[in-house]
Amino acid sequence: MMRLPGPGVAASAAFLAVAVLAAARPSWLAADPLAADPLHVLEAPGAAHWFGTDQLGRDVFDRVVHGARHSLAIGLAATLIAVTAGVTLGVLAGLAHRYADEALTRGFDALSAFPLLLLALLFITIAGPGTAGLVGAIGIATLPHYARVVRAQTFVVRRAGYVTGAVAYGGTRLRLVARHVLPNVLGPVPVLAMIGLGEAVLAAAGLSFLGMGPQPPSPEWGAMLADGRNYLRIAWWASILPGVVVTLTVVSLTVVGRHLQHRFEGRDPR
């Protein structure tokens, strides 16, 4: 039964589409994010400047649009690292014998014992601030989450009737893993990654806010917030509007992700 998504899901999907376009082709949507205009400093939102201008007279909307590239790319790259490593380790742990599994699982535990932000800060202390440090830090910090979920799922599938049964029908171990275990384990991963991407974008914004991300004058959402904070009393838009865009992005990713998750589960009950 095909069911139309609700208005919340549709709006979220539309927002994400715009965000992706902004990241891919920012110049289609906005002008130069670095163009300063000393005559129009800290102007309130209006027809000329939808999101107002910042302390250097730069258009906040243009900066938000161009910032999408940094913020989304950092989140995406970090999630990619986390998913690739997490899924590989998770499947290995789920298929491994008892002791190897135990060792890997304790490893995931140890890694998740560090609060995400602090682990990222340690990573940045060593590797230095900037985009690469941010990506690596968030990737490593969110890896255990995927590893755990995938390990648990591998465990379940491995013990499912159709896998033990397939042994009785005479399949080799490798064939079993390739035909039954992997497809059933990997199915939910993309949706999981989509919801996880929101978390990564949030973490990236937080670290940039602390000055650990792309260095000025690059427009990055978290960094813009930190910049505008000093003018909060007279120009709320310069910091709050970029923050709202971060929230909208994360909400949209979660809403669309959960929607897909429900659809997926509805199609494939276990």
Add this chain to the structure above:
Amino acid sequence: MSTLIRVEDLHVAFAAGRDRVEAVRGVGFTVAAGECVAIVGESGSGKSVTARTLVGLAGPGAEVRAATFEVNGRDARRYADRDWRRLRGGFAGLVLQDALVSLDPLRTVGAEIGEALLAHRRADTPERLLAEVHVPEPGRRARQYPHQLSGGLRQRALIASAIAARPPLLIADEPTTALDVTVQAQILALLAERRAAGEALLLISHDLAVVSRLADRVLVMKDGVIVESGPARELLAAARHPYTRKLVAAASLDRRAGPPVRDEVVLSAAGLRKDYGRHTAVGDVSFDVRRGEVLGVVGESGSGKSTVAHLILGLTTPTAGRVTLEGEPWSGVPERRRRPRRRRLQLISQDPLSSFDPRWTVRRIVGEALPRGDSPLPLLERVGLGAAVLDRYPRQLSGGQRQRVAIARALAPRPALIVCDEPVSALDVSVQAQILDLLADIRTTDGTALLFISHDLGVVHHLADRLLVMRDGRVVEQGPVDEVYARPRHEYTRELLAAVPTLEVSP
């Protein structure tokens, strides 16, 4: 005699997404004080919803409509939540299927019974109530959690919590379904005792045989409608509705003797033993299965019958003893050498849904077991399915259809022996009979031997040539089915046979 419940033209509907599903469609009946009424039906017949509606617990979003709906002499259509609460426990006690989940697992059984007492301000104690339902050492048991009690004791504790406020009516929804036969007989005896003490009973069950001995009147429900009702005796002797006749037939299965068995051993187990740590799951089990023979393995939960199936299939390695398949060693052989011979030994399990890859269609599931290029259609037609199911996913099939697909897949490699592990336990009674008939046909025409594992002696009696009775991992008795049934030698076998519910009417 006063009337406790009177309903006429009762409808219960649920909102399911944008659709509306009518679970009960115009049901009418009465329950008088001290009477035992049974509602019998298969899954989805609306029997449980009917029972729960009587205490105002049809469920969230339920829409209840009725021409007459009198509970305790008052019009229940106008009941507010407060009125319902006074009735629940006080007028009617509810006993559900499995006490392991029907009692709060985080609280002691004493606390659960005490809660019912408190809700109705009764000056009774949990210990006394437990003693009343014949729980030994009630003082100690009251301080234990549900998972610490055996299935039978748990169910007794659940009944104790339902009768705590002395309701004149006890509604029991499948009260014995999760239990072993011998325990089931004890719980049924307890319910009979409650009834003798003057409580009215409303029994809900899928099993006609279970209720037939206890009920004054039986209502047969199908698809939300009562298709037939009457005194149990009349219903069994002369059912008018075809569906009732089908149920009666399914509950009193005739034996289907197979053709004479050739004296050619297909599989032989000698001195099989399996230890898990200090626990012995299976100890010293030996038997032979001959070509075209059906060997029944009967036992209650924990008897080791499923471990035997795993040992035979080579899914676990025996601690001692050996299995021989078609004259050659089977257990203790490296998996690589065993793999080509696996086709000779197939499995049909209780829950076919979990035994199919959820992403595969029926075509692929059955096709995989066939030589490359062979169409799965002839096999599916043989098990009574058509081309319509070919491109469906397992979850889109009914329970009976799934089990047919499982049989088709098991037949595909032309095995010498099929291990059937509780193959019909998850199915409705009327479907059970069809699947058993199909298995009987296969054995007759193909000469495939079956190792038929079940907790249900009636089902085994229908099909098996010989019988193996297991208890605590050991074989207590074995022999030809007719002989074991007619002259059981072991005490336990006698107990088992006596506990089997049969279609009998209370005198």
Add this chain to the structure above:
Amino acid sequence: MLRPVLRRVATGLVVLWAAATAAYLALLAAPGDTVDSIVGDGADTPQIRAQIIDEWGLDRPALVQYLDYLARAARGDLGRSYLLHRPVSAIVGEQVGPTLRLAVLAAALGIALALVLAVTTRRPWARRVSSAAELVLVSTPPFLIGIVLLSVFSFRLGLFPVSGDRGFAALVLPAVTLALPVAGVLTQVLRDGLDRALDEPFAVTARARGLREGAVLVRHALRHALLPAVTLVGWLFGILLGGAVIVEQVFGRPGLGQVTLAAVTAKDLPVVLAVVVLSALVYVVLNTAADLAYLIVDPRLRGSR
């Protein structure tokens, strides 16, 4: 009962050891000389270099260094800051107070808010509103919450001080900022748990006994809903500590977060390492405690009949 307790404690120790080792490996993996990493942007003279080599025992074999690091960490000796020229434990000890106050108040607020929301918003429209609010709270960066609260309550209404750590009033906005995302996540978890528990047969049985819906909710369902929430205690701590770094920055409060940020900026590795290892220690202790609490709440896990 003793076996599961010992097992969980042992697991905790193993995880702790692995975490300490991971942190140590991070130090080794740092590009360049270890001495360079430790010196960072601090004063760099031959004397200081010699002092570092001496203090960290960098002239000894790697394995000995590693074992020595573990032994000293176990004793609570986390090295010296080369920026502030003082033992790390003293620096952390001084600054842990304000952060702790903030975290405890935020946790209490968050948990209380979550409990109230999860239990009271059972009606369809209320839960829809609450669910949407939870989603927004969970998805909003904590610094945005802080900045919005600042601009409304401090700048516009002048109800609370803009920054600093003087008195309870200065603690309110930071604690609320930190508590809101926590409440968002916890409410979702509790609500799911309640929904699941209320669908269980034992809830039907409890209602059939004549219990009020409220009594079913509080006496039966809530305990079941709290079980999964208990396992989140380690996560909660991480969120609070990470959040504290940001919130202290937004509100200009002193505390562990400010120390950490200053250390990261100055590449004062011993301090960052100490904070990270310390947070892992607290995480593991909390998680082990939660596991043990599970044993108390859920009799099914206690094993033996």
